[in-house]
Amino acid sequence: MKLYSYWRSTTSYRVRVALHLKGLAFDTIPVDLVAGAQRAPEYIARNPIKGVPTLELDDGTVLTQSLAILEYLDHIAPEPALLPDDPVLRAKVQAAAQIIAMDIHPVNNLKVVSRLKSEHGLSADEGTEWIRHWMSEGFHAYQALLPQGTTYSFSDTPLLCDICLVAQLYNAHRWGVDMSPFARLLEIENHALKLPAFDAARPENQPDAS
Amino acid sequence: MKLYSYWRSTTSYRVRVALHLKGLAFDTIPVDLVAGAQRAPEYIARNPIKGVPTLELDDGTVLTQSLAILEYLDHIAPEPALLPDDPVLRAKVQAAAQIIAMDIHPVNNLKVVSRLKSEHGLSADEGTEWIRHWMSEGFHAYQALLPQGTTYSFSDTPLLCDICLVAQLYNAHRWGVDMSPFARLLEIENHALKLPAFDAARPENQPDAS
Numbered sequence: 001m002k003l004y005s006y007w008r009s010t011t012s013y014r015v016r017v018a019l020h021l022k023g024l025a026f027d028t029i030p031v032d033l034v035a036g037a038q039r040a041p042e043y044i045a046r047n048p049i050k051g052v053p054t055l056e057l058d059d060g061t062v063l064t065q066s067l068a069i070l071e072y073l074d075h076i077a078p079e080p081a082l083l084p085d086d087p088v089l090r091a092k093v094q095a096a097a098q099i100i101a102m103d104i105h106p107v108n109n110l111k112v113v114s115r116l117k118s119e120h121g122l123s124a125d126e127g128t129e130w131i132r133h134w135m136s137e138g139f140h141a142y143q144a145l146l147p148q149g150t151t152y153s154f155s156d157t158p159l160l161c162d163i164c165l166v167a168q169l170y171n172a173h174r175w176g177v178d179m180s181p182f183a184r185l186l187e188i189e190n191h192a193l194k195l196p197a198f199d200a201a202r203p204e205n206q207p208d209a210s
Numbered sequence: 211m212k213l214y215s216y217w218r219s220t221t222s223y224r225v226r227v228a229l230h231l232k233g234l235a236f237d238t239i240p241v242d243l244v245a246g247a248q249r250a251p252e253y254i255a256r257n258p259i260k261g262v263p264t265l266e267l268d269d270g271t272v273l274t275q276s277l278a279i280l281e282y283l284d285h286i287a288p289e290p291a292l293l294p295d296d297p298v299l300r301a302k303v304q305a306a307a308q309i310i311a312m313d314i315h316p317v318n319n320l321k322v323v324s325r326l327k328s329e330h331g332l333s334a335d336e337g338t339e340w341i342r343h344w345m346s347e348g349f350h351a352y353q354a355l356l357p358q359g360t361t362y363s364f365s366d367t368p369l370l371c372d373i374c375l376v377a378q379l380y381n382a383h384r385w386g387v388d389m390s391p392f393a394r395l396l397e398i399e400n401h402a403l404k405l406p407a408f409d410a411a412r413p414e415n416q417p418d419a420s
Contacts, residue, residue: 048354049313049347061298064355065312068304075297087285089272094278102275103259106316120332120340129332137259144258145274 001026004046004054006033007206008174010105011066012053013167016201018070022077026055030208033110050111062201067101070160082160088109093154096145096161102170104138108171128175135177137170143184151191158192170203211237214256214264216243217416218384220315222263223377226282226411231368232287236265240418243320245355260321277311280370292370303364306355306371310378314348318381338385345378345387354393361401368402376402380413 003019003026019026025183031037031052038050047054047064055063055072063069074082084090106112108131111192114177116122116130139174146153169189172179179186204210213229213236215222229236233266241247241262257264257274265273265282273279279410284292294300318341326332326340338417354399356363379399382389389396402408413419 049351051313057298063301065305065308067312068301068308069303075300087282088267090285090312091273091278091282094276094281094312095273098275098278102277102316103261106312107319107322109317112317115343116326116330120326120330120336121331126330128359133325141259144399147220159253167328208240 001058002029002056002082003027004029004031004043004052004056005206005208006031006052007203007209008120009033009052010164010167010171011051011101013170013201014066014163014201015053015055015069015073016051017158017163017166018073018082018204020197021080021082021195022073024073025079030165030206032208048094051109052122056112067097067160070163080157084155084159089154092145093159093161096142097164099142100161100164101143103141104134104168107134131171132177135172135175136181138168139172139177139182139185143182146184152188158195158198162188162192165187165189166198211268212239213237214239214253214262214266215416215418216240216241216262217413217419218380219243219262219344220374220377220381221261221311223380223411223413224276225265225279226416227368227377227408228283228292229374229404230410231290231292232283232405234283234287238417240416242418256392261319276285277307277370280373285371292373293308294365294369299364302355303369303371306352306363307374309348309352309355310371313351314344314378316346329362335338341381342387343386344386345382346391348378349382349387349392351394353392362398368405368408372398373401375399376408402410 003015005028031043037043039051044050046062053066055069063072070082083093113127113131117127150156152158165185166189169185213225215238228328229271241253247253248262256272263276265279271280293303323337327337360366362368363375371393375395376399379395
């Protein structure tokens with residue numbers, strides 16, 4: 001498999017973690033978002049929303065959108081499971097993942113913040129404040145959904161939502177979000193980053209890291 | 211079941227369609243987003259991200275995030291299926307749904323556009339332009355993912371992505387998006403809105419419509 005990925009992209013990070021957790025071999029094809037490589041016609045033909053990641057299977061099938069890819073990987077390589085079998089618990093894990101994937105990430109995406117600056121006059125500081133605001137709101141909500149007494153968000157092994165969380169926390173540190181209200185989330189991150197699959201997927205361990 | 215819903219919310223609309231398609235009875239509890247009812251402490255206790263929809267099951271279990279709720283409903287009431295069994299097709303349907311649910315909806319959400327106006331000085335016209343931009347970008351990408359020759363996006367019965375699309379198109383019409391490049395999407399909408407489940411779920415047919 002080929003993973004079109006950008007080292008700092010949290011959505012690419014999610015898929016890298018899942019591939020490593022499941023022991024699936026893949027080649028990383030870097031897509032330099034800052035240089036605009038996602039807008040090249042040959043890339044758009046694979047991924048028309050002009051984002052990363054894109055996963056190309058060995059038969060040439062192309063999959064887009066990180067959460068769809070994660071569920072696909074969970075189907076073809078069921079162990080370790082990223083989603084519980086119980087429908088209610090599964091929905092709760094997905095809802096937590098979607099707080100990260102819908103309420104935080106899209107609003108803070110590079111293309112969105114760049115447009116706020118280029119078209120609507122936001123300064124660099126205002127852009128940072130925008131990013132911090134949505135992360136803080138989302139982390140409060142995420143933390144409020146968690147049960148007590150588990151190592152990860154809902155379980156003692158990392159699930160879909162933990163993958164999304166840990167990738168987002170990379171961004172939180174990068175942008176200087178005040179993490180003092182989120183001790184539980186930092187504990188989850190601390191556990192996860194000790195696992196080889198998370199460590200291998202970290203932005204700084206990618207071939208295109210700079 | 212109780213569905214906490216706002217008539218114009220496209221995420222509430224998604225869940226209403228699924229409940230009607232599957233023939234599941236539910237009571238609508240209106241949450242007036244414009245009046246700020248989603249920020250009342252008793253609502254936040256159910257839905258800490260302060261959004262709609264929220265689905266409360268008969269045993270008191272509370273589920274949040276529309277896509278997680280849709281997959282839950284697909285588990286407890288498998289017919290008609292909202293997702294195909296084949297893992298690749300399933301991932302493609304989910305990816306299309308996620309273009310709507312991640313690349314369009316969150317960026318245009320009421321809370322996001324309100325903050326752009328209140329904190330960052332965007333005028334009403336700039337807010338409308340912002341909304342139209344992301345819808346147009348997302349619809350182009352969505353349309354590019356579709357195969358030829360199906361009544362709905364990927365099939366001859368409506369799936370998860372069609373539900374997300376039809377709800378988003380309501381918003382596109384409301385905000386005056388130029389739909390001339392999106393004939394295929396309008397055909398899908400036209401088919402869907404003839405189905406009783408979609409008609410019953412339309413914003414204007416809700417008890418809190420005004």
